[in-house]
Amino acid sequence: MPHHVQREIRYNFEFERRIRACFIGAGGHAYRNVYPALRYAPVELLGICDLDLGRASQFARLFGAERAYCDHREMLAREKPELVFLVTAYHPDGRVQATELALEALAAGAHVWMEKPTAASLAEIEQLQAASAAVGKMVMTGLKKTFFPTIEKLKDLIDAPGFGRLTSINLRYPQSLPPPEERGDLVRMQSFLDHIYHPGAILNFLGGPIERASYEWEAATGATVTNLRFRSGAIGTLHLAAGQSGGSPFERVEIIGEGANAIVENGTRLTVYRKAGLPSYGRAASFIQPDEDAALSYEPEHSLGQLYNNNLFYLGYVPEILHLTDAILGEGAISKGTLSIAHEIMKLFEFYRRSDAGVTTNL
Ligand SMILES: NC(=O)c1ccc[n+]([C@@H]2O[C@H](COP(=O)([O-])OP(=O)(O)OC[C@H]3O[C@@H](n4cnc5c(N)ncnc54)[C@H](O)[C@@H]3O)[C@@H](O)[C@H]2O)c1
Missing domain, CATH: 3.40.50.720 (NAD(P)-binding Rossmann-like Domain)
Known part of the structure; x- marks a missing residue:
């Protein structure tokens, strides 16, 4: 299905x-x-x-x-x-x-x-x-993010034969992690707890359970970059980009398969780079690929008063x-939003709360 x-x-x-x-x-x-x-x-x-x-x-x-x-x-x-x-x-x-x-x-x-x-x-x-x-x-x-039509489509690509297995993933989302001495305090961690469920849900939905992780932390903004290895063998990075502009789109998700990749920008713009060869190196005069290999691009139209271009739908609230x-x-x-998935996301929260920067931790 x-x-x-x-x-x-x-x-x-x-x-x-x-x-x-x-x-x-x-x-x-x-x-x-x-x-x-x-x-x-x-x-x-x-x-x-x-x-x-x-x-x-x-x-x-x-x-x-x-x-x-x-x-x-x-x-x-x-x-x-x-x-x-x-x-x-x-x-x-x-x-x-x-x-x-x-x-x-x-x-x-x-x-x-x-x-x-x-x-x-x-x-x-x-x-x-x-x-x-x-x-x-x-x-x-x-x-909700596991119900975005774009993120559901990424999951379908991973399951489809043309894409290959999910081999790596990267996800950017703005969120600040407090300094180490404050992480024991749930009040100081409230914003982080509130938000980790969003990227955590996407990572779990697309990549499955995380086996181990390590992060680096930046003191001025609280930004982190985390290296991840999933139990499936896939690898990934989670970039919690605190410090980005309030005028910037929040998030970007990219999945890489075996000879194909796909990107969701700003939740609603999906580009699928289907399996295609590199045009002849040093010789090809055009970058246009044959139609059957061409990139696919999706984005909602914003003219009609439709359901799909309403945030109740593209942000997953109704679904x-x-x-x-x-x-x-x-x-x-249910298969999404289960308590066992919440348990996996909570492990990620506990990892940021309890692990020191630079140390690889088994989740
Ligand atoms: N998924 C999303 O997009 C998204 C976005 C924003 C907030 N949220 C989540 O939604 C939740 C609410 O956020 P909010 O900003 O609307 O908070 P809020 O403080 O505006 O609303 C919470 C309400 O709950 C009421 N409440 C608390 N305990 C109660 C009780 N025992 N009985 C009756 N009423 C009680 C409070 O009186 C308050 O009106 C949070 O969990 C937040 O993380 C999710």
Whole structure:
């Protein structure tokens, strides 16, 4: 089954069966990107809960939920949802609020869809894994980057015969790593934890589990360059390019196979360099390759009011919800955003927290 499939989207009210759901968190990201995505998902919003009841009520009116709450326990007990969305933030000590809320939602018998980060430690992910297995309910973390159509297409290229195996990968993403003496402090590490899930998700999706890594750290910006070796034998670099301009596109991903490579720039521009020979060295008068070997280039058109040129789709926000609702309705399993993938990303976080620069560490 290819990862990138052209599916027809249904609107919320067109589904015959809608999953009875509650939502905890009426904050900024949820407002911009998660509640609006529910317009395209088989979800019936029973309740919205926020510590600020006024905001929960406003969100309930805007996004069509039946009731508003400021106590999630009361909401779970009254509404008995099949699915709970969690888009919350951090405790004052830097722990992730959604980790405990996910345990409570599982205990109430619901599946969980949660924003990243799933947790702030490996031990907490393991606790979630045990709780999820005990009640037979799924916990999915919204790893949106693994749902970008461009990144899904990279994965399909890796799986396609013409590309060869993934042999190396490089990924650039702006993020600063605090100085070594601050890395034990979860509050100082909050931004790093918040963001490592993004490049971590892409690396895991395309390259699989990481076997070992070593990094160099730059003190003025906190930038790092990390050498990676995946268990598959592929190698890679993760360049966390703190110090880049706020006006610059964030990210760039390049995969290299066996005689072919592909690049995603800025999340939406994909160039595939298919297997092709080098034109005759010192003799070829033109760089134009035969059509069957020519590079392929994709980028969305921005004229029509389509779904695909809306960030709810090209940034994966709708697809990452449909991944879980498809699994619930089809009584199947999820393959993206699983707790075992969150566990792999958490190993990368712990590696940056605990390993010294310049030392190769087995993950
Ligand atoms: N994937 C992405 O593109 C993306 C982008 C931005 C943020 N995020 C993630 O989304 C999450 C939210 O970020 P934000 O910037 O919107 O935060 P925020 O602080 O604006 O919103 C969090 C909300 O959760 C509420 N809340 C916390 N604990 C609660 C509880 N026990 N019961 C009810 N309500 C509770 C708070 O009152 C607040 O309104 C974070 O996990 C962040 O990492 C993801």
